[in-house]
Amino acid sequence: MLVLITYDVNTETPAGRKRLRKVAKTCIDHGQRVQNSVFECLLDAAQYAVLKSKLTQLIDPECDSLRFYCLGNSYKKKVEHIGRCPQWSQDDVLLL
Amino acid sequence: MLVLITYDVNTETPAGRKRLRKVAKTCIDHGQRVQNSVFECLLDAAQYAVLKSKLTQLIDPECDSLRFYCLGNSYKKKVEHIGRCPQWSQDDVLLL
Numbered sequence: 001m002l003v004l005i006t007y008d009v010n011t012e013t014p015a016g017r018k019r020l021r022k023v024a025k026t027c028i029d030h031g032q033r034v035q036n037s038v039f040e041c042l043l044d045a046a047q048y049a050v051l052k053s054k055l056t057q058l059i060d061p062e063c064d065s066l067r068f069y070c071l072g073n074s075y076k077k078k079v080e081h082i083g084r085c086p087q088w089s090q091d092d093v094l095l096l
Numbered sequence: 097m098l099v100l101i102t103y104d105v106n107t108e109t110p111a112g113r114k115r116l117r118k119v120a121k122t123c124i125d126h127g128q129r130v131q132n133s134v135f136e137c138l139l140d141a142a143q144y145a146v147l148k149s150k151l152t153q154l155i156d157p158e159c160d161s162l163r164f165y166c167l168g169n170s171y172k173k174k175v176e177h178i179g180r181c182p183q184w185s186q187d188d189v190l191l192l
Binding site for chain 2: 004006007008034035036037038052055056059060061062063064065066067068069070071072078079080081082083084085086
């Protein structure tokens with residue numbers, strides 16, 4: 001199934017910027033970056049549970065947030081992109 | 097239906113920051129901000145078409161991107177939130 005993951009990580013502190021890098025790196029390892037803080041991951045239920053657990057451990061729940069959207073298997077017709085195409089490389093971890 | 101809207105707007109220039117403010121304002125007017133650049137909007141098909149058209153006209157397609165995810169009407173079980181709850185007010189237009 002396609003799982004959409006979006007995150008907000010508070011980068012006001014060095015610790016926050018470190019969390020952001022770790023969250024981004026973990027998402028990069030499991031899916032396709034489509035915007036700066038938006039990833040699409042093709043996962044089965046077990047992989048999804050593991051990834052969610054990993055990400056949950058990386059964030060500070062007082063400052064940061066994660067959202068997961070399960071788009072199922074028939075996701076292609078549910079998604080529309082307008083504008084600049086995703087051009088993220090595996091190494092991009094932008095701090096915007 | 098629930099439409100998830102995510103955007104990346106390039107804020108390297110004053111014009112980009114102006115586009116970001118306009119995109120955010122338009123999304124605020126039509127839905128619920130759940131993360132900095134992520135909105136959930138309850139729309140019918142006509143409202144969705146109008147909003148998509150508005151947003152498309154606001155961005156610079158060479159620099160910015162919009163993504164739309166149609167989550168249908170049975171969306172509650174498809175969404176999971178972890179961490180800090182959305183605390184955006186109608187006037188928040190952050191430039192992170």
